[in-house]
Amino acid sequence: MMCGITGTPGTGKSTVADELARRGYRVVHITDIVQPYVQGKDPDRDTQIIDTDRMGDEFVHFDGFVEGHFAHLLPCDKIVVLRLRPDTLAARLSARGYSKEKIRENRDAEALDVCLIETVEEYEPDEIFELDTTGKTPAACADAIEQFYRGEIPASFGTLDWSAFAGVSS
Ligand code: ADP
Ligand code: MG
Numbered sequence: 533m534m535c536g537i538t539g540t541p542g543t544g545k546s547t548v549a550d551e552l553a554r555r556g557y558r559v560v561h562i563t564d565i566v567q568p569y570v571q572g573k574d575p576d577r578d579t580q581i582i583d584t585d586r587m588g589d590e591f592v593h594f595d596g597f598v599e600g601h602f603a604h605l606l607p608c609d610k611i612v613v614l615r616l617r618p619d620t621l622a623a624r625l626s627a628r629g630y631s632k633e634k635i636r637e638n639r640d641a642e643a644l645d646v647c648l649i650e651t652v653e654e655y656e657p658d659e660i661f662e663l664d665t666t667g668k669t670p671a672a673c674a675d676a677i678e679q680f681y682r683g684e685i686p687a688s689f690g691t692l693d694w695s696a697f698a699g700v701s702s
Contacts, residue, residue, distance in 0.1 A: 534593050535681050536603030538651060539614030540642040542624045544665050544673065548614070549599035551674040562600025578634065597681075604651040610659050612677050613651050613689065617666040618643040618697035643698035648689060662689035
């Protein structure tokens with residue numbers, strides 16, 4: 533079983549993946565394997581352009597978790613979408629030193645479910661687990677992800693509505 537962990541930057545993917553690794557799961561961080569697929573930089577958005585088609589084609593299936601912003605574009609068996617209330621996300625990205633523009637872009641993407649929508653385009657409903665991490669510790673998030681991985685809790689998504697956070701000034 534290969535399970536992806538995706539989500540807007542700052543939602544806690546790497547942190548929860550490290551916790552799962554401590555619990556003995558095999559974990560691949562996309563940041564560690566992405567370099568051969570980087571095609572350049574988007575001059576308008578301060579973002580790398582990545583050949584996600586080729587990365588998906590060449591990715592070798594394994595048992596465990598693959599973590600990163602493009603995990604939903606890899607051929608996973610199940611996928612977890614981490615969510616975080618957009619105002620909390622913005623505060624986290626600010627603490628990480630992101631520019632105002634990058635904070636707004638990611639906060640709006642989170643408010644408008646961009647990552648979830650992309651995931652729904654790639655996966656069947658019974659393969660998707662949307663996890664609201666707001667106010668949860670990394671250990672509590674890892675508990676829920678482990679249960680989903682083992683089939684102990686069912687797929688679910690689509691219950692959050694953070695659209696009121698979109699486009700507000702911060
Ligand atoms: P991502 O990999 O999704 O970009 P990170 O795992 O790097 O996110 O986490 C972003 C920041 O948020 C880090 O400073 C991390 O310590 C913090 N963080 C991650 N998960 C949690 C959590 N469940 N509760 C509080 N802070 C968290
Ligand atoms: Mg990360």
